[in-house]
Amino acid sequence: MKNALHILVIEDDEVDQLMVSRSLKTAGWQAQVSFAANAEDGFKELSQKTFDCIFLDYRLPDEDGLSLLKKFRQMDDRTPIIVITSHGDENVAAQALKNGASDYIPKSLWSPEGLSQSLRSAIRVRNNQELREATEKALLQSEFRLSEAQRIGHIGNWEKDMVGDDMYWSDEAFRILGLAPQSMEPTLRDYTGFVHPDDYEKVKRQLNQAMADGNSYSLDHRIVLPDKTVKYVNIQCRPEKDAEGRVIKYLGVIQDITERKKIENDLAHAKKMAEQSVRIKEEFMANMSHEIRTPLNAIIGFSDLLAETDLYDRQQTFVNNIRTSGKSLLTIINDILDLSKLEAGKLRFEEIPFKLSQVIQEVIAMFQVDVDQKGVGLRSVIDEEIPETIVGDPVRLKQILMNLTSNAVKFTEEGLIKVSAKLAALDTDQLSLEFKVEDSGIGIPQEKLGTIFDSFTQANNDTTRKYGGTGLGLTIVRKLVEQQEGSIRVSSKPGKRTTFTFSIPFLRSKQQPEKELVVDPQIPEFEIAGTRVLVVEDNSMNQILAKNRLLQWDCEVDIAGNGKKGVEMLQQNAYDIVLMDVHMPEMDGYEATDFIRSQLEPPLSQIPIIAMTASASAKDARQARAAGMNDYIAKPFNPHRLYNIIAEHTQGRGATESAEEEAAPESDPQYQFINLSFLKDATLGDRNMLVQLIEAFIDNCKEYLATVVQGVSEKNWDAVYAATHKIKPNVSMAGVKVMEEQIALVDERSRYKKDLDTIPGLISSFKEIYGKVYEELKQELNFLRHEKD
Template sequence: MSARFSLTGISDIALGKDLRDDTEIEHSRKGMSVLNSVSFFLAGVSVLFLIAFQINESVSLTWFFLSIALAFLLIPILARQGFEKTSKMMLIAYIDIGILVLSAVFGDEALIQAFFIPAMGLSILLFDNNHVYLRNIGISLSVISFVILDYIIFERVAIDATGYSWIRWSVLTCSFVTTWIIFNTFSEYREDAEYQTLELLEKEQELNRELSYNQQKMEEYIAQLEVTSEELEKSTKAKSEFLATMSHEIRTPMNAILGMTHLLKQDDPRPDQLEPINILDFSGKTLLSLIDDVLDFSKIEAGKIEFESIEFELDKLIDVIAESFSTTAENKGIELKVVIGDEIPNNLIGDPARLTQILNNLISNALKFTEEGEVLLAVKSIDNMEDRIELLFEVTDTGIGIEEHRIESIFESFTQASQDTKRLFGGTGLGLTISKQLVELQGGSLNVESSKGEGSSFFVELVFGKGIGKEKAKVDSNKIDTAEALKGFRILLAEDNLVNQKVMQRFLQRWEVVLTIVEDGEKAVEEMKRNNHDLILMDLQMPNMDGFDATAHIRKLDDPYKRNVPIIALTAAALKEVREKVYATGMNDYVTKPFNPAEMEQKLVNIAAMRP
């Protein structure tokens, strides 16, 4: 038991603190809130009686109410020390004693003995079905106290008044039985709800174990890829096809997991459901991040990585990154700061997706290994030329730091600073490896400065072109009511996976669209020939006819409206060659599975806003 027992614990309880060690805190806190509420309420009532009897000196009971008030205040503190069962029994005993004393003072005419009924109900509330014997002891104490009060203290039961006695005991028996049934029913409902919550948590834990097992199997597979790296050149084509299949097969079920989790979070879950849903969402996104790291690592090793050169806005990119980590930083009590130099142009030309991936990896590591202090992302100009600019991205943290002799090894594949780090923080050790290679493949550099226990600083140097800052005419979906914009919008969904059909159907129903679902590309073409639709969501890999062939057939229809209908590709293959083929086939846009609901919503609203 804890050695911190003291009267100062009252303030800790008022602040919601627990005085016990972590190992002493039980998972189940049934009856604790009832114990605290009743104890403090009765302490206040005792003080009022103390004042009343102090004023009226006809009966000297101030000593009793002073002692019982202190007892009621000390009971919650004793419970916080780990003596929960003892505290609950003491509370019931003190209540019974108080009723006895007050009944003896005021006589049976005041009917104070009726409070034994809620005292019995309190025993049921304080003890769950795992402690039935304690519950029965508490009820028995109240019954015995009533018998003592009625037959010994009052001594007014007339044995010959049979009718009066029968009526009196019948009423009391009904009261006891009714109270017993009500409180037992309430207790059973409460325990059933808690049991269902435990079942949900157990299912979530099982899912986490499965995710961990999948991660282990994935790491084992990567190890096998390293062993066969000498044959990589001969198997480039086969490996590229494998990556596309792997991406599709893994991302397809992940689309269902993350999509349904998003819907559950929006369905106003109960507080006891919210934590398991958040854990499921976090685990799913963690697994997706692991999959992306594995795919990127494999593409780099196979020489299949490619970079874009497009214009983007630096401030928006940094804002999105900072916003995505704000909740993590807030939960850990860490300040996340961003500083961008005034001399840096906002419109740059480069690969924003890869820059985001690099900075995400660095900031994620900084937050992971920092328990207090801050994480700073600073963007500075190194060399400002006429049409280009060399930038320095510095990510600094106040975390655990890295030992000097291990600094170089952290950029090696599947390597972390130490085995303790891997056990404490997890991860595959691919993030920094991928980041360094992505930076160097773009002609930049990634370096680190760190000392054990004093934090780390990572420095990324990259060259970008200067953009011209053209104004892009696009619909601001934030200013449009989604339900109003999409109401009655006719959408044809071509998707062979039944689970993904359900996920997409749940999302689109919220926006009141008119949805038609077909299972393959051939049926999508036939549906377009029969009916008009405002938009097609086209899966790429389907039986009978895939999304590419279906799009080619639709683009050749005689009806100009049907021939030019907007088509958005739904692809689980996050590869550049797939995206290029999407546009080459005649599709208007694409969404990668697992899709981002906000991104999907914006694309649909933009297209709906342009319809006649």
């Protein structure tokens, strides 16, 4: 024992006091012993000092030991107390132990060994108790911290063992679920009862999966609290496994993520709104462009016509002013639309073969009158090493050159404007051209050169006032160049000259340019007088414009106000060509074309149809082609292009017609109904494949008949349409012309729900023909299978 024990002896008998201290010494304890002769002194001692053990005589002069013991314990004093009793005090001893004494020693049985043993055990018990208390305190504190952390983070934890349905939920888990902590003994069923009905399946699936594969998971779902509030929670679950890998328990957390979800939803909503507003803006731009361009086209078109009538000089000037203003307004609108498309990255560049010299010549020709009037020279120089035909986007190149040349013409009062093209690089597939547009005009101040390509910037505000323009031209030019992976720069000496230099990569051509891409030959090669033209167009202004223009060329013109009317008139009168607006009420241009191509008999079904589209985009062209139209022209139409298109499609017709007839014979000579030439060609002589396809066709026809017969009996026209639309290409592939016609009618009528009473008749006749078709197909299959063996 290193440290001396502090012992208090509360005892009135001095002999007994001595006996205690002697016994301690005899037993080898190093102890500092304090004495109190009565209860009051003992109480005083204890409140002033700390002792390791107290020896308390039961019989004291002022108070009995038991009540003193009770007092000590009430003070929360835990010092071990050994009670010294007299003979016959067994009852007292029992009372003392009950009230917290560590031990008792009857005076009659006093011995140093006995005292020593009692003391040792009392101290050990006290030490153990202190240790336990400290541990409990630490545990309580860490539990408190954990629980605070859970409360702050809105994260609860839970456990579920593999036996029974019972679970453990932490206080915060209760709170997240809207319950008072530990207010019930939770089960798994209690938890699933909280799950939002719409998420129930998801949660159940995840639980089952975790049971099956024993993997951890994390899942977000909604819960409904007792007060009907809906919250989002995230559940994390980890299985605990035994040595053999069997799941013995699931441990997990539940986190309230309502706030986070709310923010996520807000963000998603904001994103959707932003996207929507962008889309609305784009749609608005597209609509506006249409709404503005339509009347503007009428203004320009009518002033064109008016200018060609007999007018007084002053009237002529007025008309010219209307035309010029209309055209510049159109330019501005086109500029704005181009720019918005370019900025949205929506402009697609074509890759088609064209002749560079032609593009440049057209640009020069366009400004010839202006420069002649000003007395300024305009010249073009093309490097001879540039291949005649290159591949790229001629329309956009022309737009760039026109923009730059138009600027040059605007700002040059004397001298020369030069447009040149030089070969900058050439390899096997690609080439790069460097273009220059130079003028001897007013020039651009040095400090403005850096911003000249920015939107709405001109050299100075006076420029705008004096020369007009939107200030968008050069921005568009730069974007057009850069989006084709080119670059542009400008240099200038104010009062002397300005040079714009840009280079664009092109592809080398392996073929001659296609006919349609040659931009507007100036002189019509064919005479179109007497051509009978049907114009299908709903806008009355456009009707009159087209009619007047065509009458000028001595064409015969009829007008139909919509697609349906157009189809009717086509069947009643003879025409050479149809000009078809694509957007019309009742039946639009695509539908009308589809009808003409699929429903009418040749030669009517083969009449050239020219689409009149709102813009000249490649998409419009593709769409027109897809609908079976021969060509397209953008409104407002350039008279030359219109003339040429009519000439081309009415005069070149005979040749293509006969060529087509040769290519596609009406029927297989072998069979009356089927024509397998398409399938035979397509399968490249592979008999197995051909057999497989014929079998598929037979199956499809059977399935089709079953579906439509049921659809008709239930008057479910959408089902009839869906099945018919699906079988249509099959019938074409099998080359069954008669069936094709019936299918097309069923398709059309079930789609638009018209003449529905004719459908059962069409289907039963389809069925009848199919019987014969089937015979022929079987014959062919026999032949093919026989051949195989």
